[in-house]
Structure formats: C-alpha cells, structure tokens
Amino acid sequence: MKTITPIVTALCLISLIACKNDKKEAPKEDVIIEEEVVSTPKTYAELSIAKGGQWVDGSRGHEEYDGGTSFENVDHLKVPDNHTDHSWYIRYEGPGWESNKVGYRLYLDWRNAIDIFGKKTDSLVLAGVGQDGFDSYHESESWGQDILKVGKGLGIGSIGRLVDNSLVHFKEVDSTFASVENTEEASKVVVNYNGWKTGNETIDLESTLSIKPDQRVTKHTIQASKAIDGIVTGIINHDVSYTKKESDNKKWGYIATYGVQTLVPDKLGMAVFYEVETAAEVKKGEFDYLVEFKPTTEPIDFYFLGAWEQELNGITNEADFLSYLDEKLKELNDNNAL
Numbered sequence: 606m607k608t609i610t611p612i613v614t615a616l617c618l619i620s621l622i623a624c625k626n627d628k629k630e631a632p633k634e635d636v637i638i639e640e641e642v643v644s645t646p647k648t649y650a651e652l653s654i655a656k657g658g659q660w661v662d663g664s665r666g667h668e669e670y671d672g673g674t675s676f677e678n679v680d681h682l683k684v685p686d687n688h689t690d691h692s693w694y695i696r697y698e699g700p701g702w703e704s705n706k707v708g709y710r711l712y713l714d715w716r717n718a719i720d721i722f723g724k725k726t727d728s729l730v731l732a733g734v735g736q737d738g739f740d741s742y743h744e745s746e747s748w749g750q751d752i753l754k755v756g757k758g759l760g761i762g763s764i765g766r767l768v769d770n771s772l773v774h775f776k777e778v779d780s781t782f783a784s785v786e787n788t789e790e791a792s793k794v795v796v797n798y799n800g801w802k803t804g805n806e807t808i809d810l811e812s813t814l815s816i817k818p819d820q821r822v823t824k825h826t827i828q829a830s831k832a833i834d835g836i837v838t839g840i841i842n843h844d845v846s847y848t849k850k851e852s853d854n855k856k857w858g859y860i861a862t863y864g865v866q867t868l869v870p871d872k873l874g875m876a877v878f879y880e881v882e883t884a885a886e887v888k889k890g891e892f893d894y895l896v897e898f899k900p901t902t903e904p905i906d907f908y909f910l911g912a913w914e915q916e917l918n919g920i921t922n923e924a925d926f927l928s929y930l931d932e933k934l935k936e937l938n939d940n941n942a943l
Contacts, residue, residue: 647705647818649729650785650792653678653696660687670694676736681784690714697735697742700783700794702814705729706821707911708749711763711794711814713783717775718760721875723752723867723913743868752867752913758841758892761875762825762909764812767835767897768804772890777802791815806833821910822878822933822943832900834885838907839893840875846923847894850934855881857937860894861930863923871914874926878908878937908933908943 657674668687676696688694690712699713701722708722708731722742724730730748735741742751758772759765765772775781779800786793793815801808809830816823829836845864852858861876879887879896883905886897898905912929914921920929936943 644789646729646787646789648703648787648792648816649731650700650702650787650794650816651678651731652680652682652700652783652785652794653735654682655694655696660685663692665691668692678732680786681782684713684781684783686780688714690716697740700785700796701731701734702785702792702794702816702823703729703731704792704816704818704820706819706916707913708734709761709814709816709823709911710751711796712755712760713781713796715774715776715778716755717763717765718755718758719763719909720751720755720760721753721873721911721913722749723873723911723915724749725915725917727917745869749913749915750868752869752873753841753911754843754868755841756892759837759839761840761911762823762838762877762907764810764827765837765839766803766833767837767890767895770891772837772892773803775801791817803835806831808833820943821912822908823910824906824908824943826904826906828904829902832902834900835897836900837890837893837895837897838877838879838909839890839895840877840909841893842889848927848930849887850930851881852934852938854938857881857934858884858887859930859934860887860896861927862894863926867913869915872921873914874912874920874923874930876910876930876933878933878943880906883907906942908937 653676655670655673656677658672660668661671663669667689670693697710699711701710705727710720712718726748778798782797784795796812798810811828813826843866845866848861859876859878863874867873885899912920920926
C-alpha cells in the first residue's frame, strides 16, 4: 500500500485551487432599477353637481334643487333648462379651474360672469371648495376665498354683448353644454351656448378656457357661428386705478385695474390681454371696462388674470403689477401666446 506524503497532499490542494481560479465567472448583467417618477398636478378643472335631492319651487321665484346629500363630479353636463342663479345644483354655481397660483369659476347661468378664487397656498384646492356649505367659500379659509364681487358686470374675462349700449348676458339660450378636461399640460373648461338670443340676433357660441401650471393667466378662446357686432369681454369696474396699454408695434394690448377691490377687502390686480387687430373698440361700459371684438366667425384668443396680494410671494403694489403685465405683454409680442 502506497503512502501519500504531506508534500504531495499540499501540491494537490494547490493545484485544485488553481483550477478553480482559472474558471471564469459568467458576466453579470447590469440590473437597472427604474424609479417611478410621480409628478404632482399643478392645474385642475372640475364640474360638480348635487345628488340625492329634487327640484322644488323655491323662495326666489324659480325652481331650486333641494335636499341634496352629496356632490358628484362629472366630465360633461347639459345644463338643466330650469337651472338659474342660486339654484343650489352646481357646486359653486359652475365649472372651476385653477393653477397652483389662482382659481377661477364661471357662473353657468344667465349671468355668465367669471369670478376669482384667491389662494394662499400653492396646492390645488377646488375639490374641497363648497363641500362644507354651499357658499362657505365667501369666508376666509386657510386656502383662501372667493375675492371678487361681480355684481351686474362680467367679472373678469367673460363674454357678453352690447345691444344699444346695454350689456346683455346669457338670459336667453336654447341649451348650454359644459365639459372639463385635465392633462399634464393644462386644464380646460369648454362651454357651448346654443341659440343665444340678443337683440335681433341668435347665434351659437363656443367658449374654451384653459390654464397652465405656474400661471395666473387663463387663455379664453371664443368662436361665434355668425359674425355679429357687440361681442365684448372686460373687467368689472370697482373705481380703482385703471390702465390701458398697447405694445409699440400695436400687436397686443391690455386693460388692467389695481387697488383695494376684493371682498376682504384688500388689493387685487386684474388684466385682460387682447390682440389689437381683433378689437373694434376699447371703452368704458356701465359696469365694466370693455374690449369689443370685431364681427367674425374665426376663433378669437385673449387672456385674463387676477393677482391677489395674499398669494404666496404675491404682487403687493401697483408698480410691481404693471411691471409684471409688461413682461406678459412682451411675451405675447414675442410668441403670440402665453
């Protein structure tokens, strides 16, 4: 029987280890871990109607929606024929849209005025507005409040028609359809007024309102089915400082007001930007400062904004507000859009 010496054993072990080390390990594939990027929306539009109640004869001489138990958000709506102001059917009385800067709402009834929700936060808030009482938003909340008294005027940036120098709202309309849309790029409200009767004219009018992230500005595009005179937009006149300006090349212009003109009361700046070639006249009406458009069936684009002093890092004086408007005017002249 042969004996294996310790030296031989050691050599065998060294050889075995060397053989193992000669084996190449298969390359490992790089492991890519994809992290989900969650973006926080900065705009929002909604349309919310009451549920669980019924239409009854109300104390204001028209039908009201009584006994509603909740609100339901809808993407589109044919406005009921019996709906009017203070019907308690649509939450905060119409569609709303907001950015992380400011919010707006449209009275989706004969008034057709646009109001402003001043915001003290950069969060989106409309989903909770009016949920704790139909008009609770008129009182100061942690997020802000309704700040504009519209009265008999247009509010800011809405549409009416001058007939014999009197402002006519949407009191006679065959039917009204509204819809809302939210994307990463913008939030939008579209309203179609069918059979709008003013004076001796009847037209259809489409109104598209859209807002982008980080902007106070709402873009308003209107298109009429028939070219008629007297179509106007404007800013409610609260007897504060008024400014009218056109760019040097007469391409774009704006009208603006600034001063203590909120329900708080405190300071607010409002402006409407219009393309000069689309305007027939800029003038003072009974309740508003007005831009009257030339008759056309082509789309008309204009812009409006509100800047409240209680915004986060808000504009707090007239000089800074006018400087801000001039920046926007230059941007319009350079890009033809905001």
